[in-house]
Amino acid sequence: MLYGGVGNGKTTMARAIARTFLRVRNRAQELVNDTRWRIDNNTQDCMDNKIYCMPSSIEFIKATELIRMARDGASISKYITSPAIILDDFGEEAEKILIYGSEAKPTTDLVNERCDNLKLTILTSNITDEALELRYGTRTISRVDQRFDRINFDNRSYR
Ligand SMILES: Nc1ncnc2c1ncn2[C@@H]1O[C@H](COP(=O)(O)OP(=O)(O)OP(=O)(O)O)[C@@H](O)[C@H]1O
Numbered sequence: 001m002l003y004g005g006v007g008n009g010k011t012t013m014a015r016a017i018a019r020t021f022l023r024v025r026n027r028a029q030e031l032v033n034d035t036r037w038r039i040d041n042n043t044q045d046c047m048d049n050k051i052y053c054m055p056s057s058i059e060f061i062k063a064t065e066l067i068r069m070a071r072d073g074a075s076i077s078k079y080i081t082s083p084a085i086i087l088d089d090f091g092e093e094a095e096k097i098l099i100y101g102s103e104a105k106p107t108t109d110l111v112n113e114r115c116d117n118l119k120l121t122i123l124t125s126n127i128t129d130e131a132l133e134l135r136y137g138t139r140t141i142s143r144v145d146q147r148f149d150r151i152n153f154d155n156r157s158y159r
């Protein structure tokens with residue numbers, strides 16, 4: 001979770017992390033497939049498994065856009081099940097919405113579910129710790145505390 005003041009590079013860094021993940025995965029795959037190395041079958045399986053565990057794609061979605069999709073009845077399941085996502089501007093969205101008259105909390109549910117399923121999630125946020133707890137409640141906070149490294153961006157805005 002990359003959090004802090006506005007305009008100081010959180011989204012840029014999140015995208016750079018995602019690109020790096022994908023590059024490392026692709027490079028590792030190239031190396032494993034390279035016929036110049038003679039890798040025995042056990043090592044090959046081991047390497048394949050390690051590469052398989054790395055995400056092959058990373059979805060990028062703004063929290064406000066996710067809420068808009070949920071409100072419009074569009075499916076957001078791809079963002080719940082995808083092996084890796086960047087959820088940008090977490091805390092900017094309306095955390096509670098009405099869907100056919102019932103209250104729903106799409107971002108809270110998404111974060112809880114992804115945490116429970118150990119899926120890679122990168123959050124960017126301007127939200128403070130206190131506001132985080134007030135908005136999302138203790139269930140989500142305990143998951144965020146357990147599963148996320150919090151990286152504070154306290155430099156000035158680049159804008
Ligand atoms: N390390 C950097 N050096 C110079 N410019 C940067 C750097 N990181 C980001 N920028 C530029 O600063 C601007 C703001 O960056 P970015 O959108 O990543 O900030 P942010 O922290 O996500 O902002 P917000 O809190 O408003 O979402 C962009 O124009 C980006 O290109």
Ligand SMILES: [Mg+2]
Nearest residue numbers: 010011089124
């Ligand atoms: Mg941003």
